[in-house]
Amino acid sequence: MMQSHGYAGHSATTPLTPFSFERRDPKDKDVVVEILYSGVCHSDIHSVRNEWKNAVYPMVPGHEIVGRVTAVGKEVSRFKAGDTVGVGVIVDSCRTCPSCKNNEEQYCDNGATLTYGVKDKYGDVTYGGYSNNIVVDEHFVHSVKETKNLAGVAPLLCSGITTYSPLRHWKVGPGMKVGIVGLGGLGHMGLKFAHSFGAHVVQFTTSESKIEDAKQLGADEVVISKDPAAMRKQASSFDFILDTVSAPHNINALLQLLKRDATYAQVGLPDTPPTLFMGDLIFKRRNMSGSIIGGMKETQEMLDYCAVKGITADIEMIRMEQINEAFERVVKADVKYRFVIDMASLKK
Numbered sequence: 001m002m003q004s005h006g007y008a009g010h011s012a013t014t015p016l017t018p019f020s021f022e023r024r025d026p027k028d029k030d031v032v033v034e035i036l037y038s039g040v041c042h043s044d045i046h047s048v049r050n051e052w053k054n055a056v057y058p059m060v061p062g063h064e065i066v067g068r069v070t071a072v073g074k075e076v077s078r079f080k081a082g083d084t085v086g087v088g089v090i091v092d093s094c095r096t097c098p099s100c101k102n103n104e105e106q107y108c109d110n111g112a113t114l115t116y117g118v119k120d121k122y123g124d125v126t127y128g129g130y131s132n133n134i135v136v137d138e139h140f141v142h143s144v145k146e147t148k149n150l151a152g153v154a155p156l157l158c159s160g161i162t163t164y165s166p167l168r169h170w171k172v173g174p175g176m177k178v179g180i181v182g183l184g185g186l187g188h189m190g191l192k193f194a195h196s197f198g199a200h201v202v203q204f205t206t207s208e209s210k211i212e213d214a215k216q217l218g219a220d221e222v223v224i225s226k227d228p229a230a231m232r233k234q235a236s237s238f239d240f241i242l243d244t245v246s247a248p249h250n251i252n253a254l255l256q257l258l259k260r261d262a263t264y265a266q267v268g269l270p271d272t273p274p275t276l277f278m279g280d281l282i283f284k285r286r287n288m289s290g291s292i293i294g295g296m297k298e299t300q301e302m303l304d305y306c307a308v309k310g311i312t313a314d315i316e317m318i319r320m321e322q323i324n325e326a327f328e329r330v331v332k333a334d335v336k337y338r339f340v341i342d343m344a345s346l347k348k
Helices: 042-048 150-157 159-169 185-196 208-217 228-232 251-255 296-309 320-331
Strands: 002-008 017-023 030-040 065-072 084-087 090-092 133-137 177-181 200-205 221-224 238-243 258-266 287-290 315-319 338-342
Touching (some): 002 133, 002 320, 030 084, 065 150, 090 133, 150 185, 150 296, 159 185, 177 185, 185 208
Parallel strands (some): 177 238, 315 338
Antiparallel strands (some): 030 065, 030 133
């Protein structure tokens, strides 16, 4: 077994602390990655604090991973030692169901294996990126182009693909009016992508302090969603709205902004169900939908697109020992716009 160390949560109410554990020895198709950077996703907090009622402890979070290959199994063909790579939200799937065969492993009919907090096919609990290394089947490892801002690439493995995938699926592009709800870790990436795809982008936020930031990130307009008059001016004018907010909020007011036959896509995951007025859907034949991350093919496509366009996440770098403080700041929305852990600090 391979010796590893990182930070883990041991209950829903205690802070993350240093933790030593073992990973499997690499199998024939496995890639061993030394982790350089690990993004801090709000879902890490939900998971560690058992807010989704499915936590397995001890839990080493982290599914926005950029690192360097240190070893490969004898049947690995896509990677070699020294390559820069990424690992995202899932590390395995059945690869035989219709979803997997259609390059949509995230929707695996038999259940994809998450990067942390679940049992894998070998019977081991998966441990994530808040650690010094990880062992992953090559199918779930992505090539990352060298860049001066490798740390800014890490959040692309979750917040990037989570927003890229629905924007691509619903064919967002020139001539479309697109709304992005929320300007956090997910929202700022959705804004960057929608702008890059050529849409007219309207950023929705509850905070006037974010207006200038939104414009700098590519918003053509910014609407304060708690202002009823400003919202009424946007009624029935949107081709697509991407909602990235993970806290309870008024979705009905946003649905009213869609044109007939337009689509509302939810990627944020509030921990309490919303109350929807069905009239906001049926009277304009509007579509309500959801989306999670992307398949391995699409994730690689997204990383390659970002490399060409120079798109990375806006981040604040932290040391590993600052993780508990970072969790509290994420909950307070006190970060622009994603924390990334410099895993070199773990060695110290």
